[in-house]
Amino acid sequence: MNDTPYRKWICDACGYIYDEAKGDPDGGLPPGTRYDDMPDDWECPLCGLRKSDLRPLPETPIAEPAGGPPSVGKDRRKGQQRRFGGPAHLVIVGAGIAGWSVAEAVRRRDPLRPILLVSACDGAVYAKPSLSTSLAKALTPADLVDASAETRGLELGVETLTRARVLKIDRVKRRLITACGGIGYGNLVLALGARQRLLPVAGDAADEVLRVNDLRTYRELRSRLDAGARHVTLLGAGLIGCEFADDLTAAGHRVTVVDPADRPLSALLPVGVANALRDRLADKGVDWRLGVTLAALGHAEDGLAAQLSDDERLRTDIVLSAAGLLPVTEPAARAGIAINRGIVADRDLCTSDPVVYAIGDCAEIEGTCFSYIEPIRRQAEAIAAHLVGEEEPFIPLPPLVRIKTPSMPMTVCVSDPRLGAQQNWEAISRDVKGIRLEQRGVGTKPNFVLTDDYARFGSEMYREHFG
């Protein structure tokens, strides 16, 4: 007689418990049938699996993770609300400088109107231009954040719905569709920003090309740099590319810049100034590969293997693309709102749908997409005014471009961008304090290029003209 205590077994798949004391009378096993005495062709009465799928029932239940499931998951996921906004709401899509500026401007003029700000990202308030200048200043991505969406929302009396990408705009129902639920609107502001152009690159590591355009992608860059990446290949010697090149070298990384043009900032700067910038950055260690593009990117032994269009090969750790910004226009385009390069808007920032506005990098006004900060606050004021029935239209002005390369800071104002690279610049000064070029006789607007110490007079000269 076997007097070891009866044991219990559990079916791996369905949780059926076989208790030796009780047996499985329906399955032909009388009470007291030990596991060892069960026939091999026994079938689990619940799911049909076999004796071999039984395992000893653990004495103690499987422990829950300490503190239960992660609290974010618990709070956010259970019985979540899935309907937002309503016909009285102003809904702002986008939590960049443009989105937040509209929220502030409208709140100032209208303390009561319900406002909901929706964004695909986490909605944190941060200065986007700092993305390309933070390494040298030893700022972490967290340092760049002014406030979380929740905090800023509470301050302004604005509801926020973050990590909610707008997939579709239903203009008939005045409703936005997201994976988090539907959002009704009375008025809509599209502040969708711009994205980095995706370059066609061949090779099995083409997916590894980073496009830094928000805090999340910036965190990814920083974590790869922190993980020991040494060599960075930058695609594009435009404004953002040059700023990153200077910042990365200052922080001790090795940098190669690839651009199909024969000099940096070729569309904006006069040849001589562009060449000076190239030399200045070369002195800091930047390896220029001009007149070529990245043809293919493959995985290599430790890191990546880049192949340039002239067949030159180089080993690199990170490839960062900064090849120009494209306004984000979907989902407006899908909804039949007029699109050109950006979302077409008039001086009141109204799109072809009169209850929908567009602002910031995604908007196109009188044929121009402004991809810089200065116009955004004025655009936000124009929207806020228009919403309360006042007239304060946005006046487009030529851009004042600051190139934040500490190795050679510059301020540039060219009223017609096509003039930038032309020859007829007049050198006002060219000395130890830097270069000062002006272009006269091309209308009444100022055109100037200021470098180094002269750069800081840019705002003053600009204000003289535009107030």
Next chain:
Amino acid sequence: MSAVAQMSPTPPAGTLAPPMSASPLDAETLVSQTGAIVDQELKPLTARVDREGLYPEAVLRSLGYAGVYRAHLANARTDGEVDFPAAIRAMATVSQECLSTGFAVWCQDTCAWYLEIGNPKARELWLESLASGTVLGGTGMSNTMKAFAGIEDLRLSGERVEGGYVVNGSLPWVSNLGEGHVFGSLFTLSGDTRQTVMALVDCRSPGFSLRQSAHFVALEGTRTYACIFDNVFIPDEHIIDDNGAGFLERARAGLVMLQFGMGAGNIQGCINVCRSAEPMLGHINQFLDDRPDELQEELDDIVDAVLTLAETPCEASPDFFREVLELRLAAGELALRASQSAMLHTGAKGYLSSAPAQRKLRESYFVAIVTPATKHLRKELARMHEMDV
């Protein structure tokens, strides 16, 4: 009860649809043809499918003949297009009437989807038969998805032999199976459990057996069995992908998106039940929560979002998959609310054992528990959220 249930020889193809061969229907026509098959062939059987566990094989063949299973398969369409929204809408039309049949359609669609995105050899051998519904198939991937989410261990393991693999183990609950059916599943390599292989299993293989034991409260007509692998040889031509993990990453968004056909259909069915009670009971039903118009608005929001995402089923970004899961969770939760509401709106009439309301109530739980289940989804979404912050 054991073994493979009543097998019928392949019946003549559907009587309604014109011969479609491989040329695809536009979405509207496909959905309306599906509606006609549902009305004429499925409706008379729904109660028996639910209560007697009748497997609606003839209906499934008719749907195949009408082209329902090929909408989302570029390689099975003459125009090479991929129309996930059409596949989802057709499945919803079926599920609105009967979720057992809707689920069988999902099994078929998903099995074919594996072949669509897998090795060309297996695709050549099987895709057309599945797309046309001449071969019926299923998917034994619940265990796989839960294993990759860290919920349980993989249950099948295979050993490399000349010309293929020998697989052992067992899977509980795999649906839409029978003799002559096939299904997609994934096994680990014995010796190297990190390496997994995705394969098509033929139910006729020696050493393979199906067992049916318990009965379910709904979804009985789905031929759901336990699968036992006793040294089952799987030839190389049936390997869908040698890199199982990579395959699952490519397949998962499509697999989960197709499930919205089940969820949306069940929810719409519940809303319709609520509405049907309105003329007589509206004056008193207005005191209930979750009124049909509110449910409809939430359903429309989900469907709109899903059909938009479904335009890019191969999008691989984690954000995209998070959106799919977020919506999948919402569909499961809304199904439970909608069926609850259908019961309350119909009252005692819905409580009759012949009433659609109580059937839809039982069916709706399946939307919430079929992998990825509500708890699994919440776990995965919480994990994604943690990683983000």
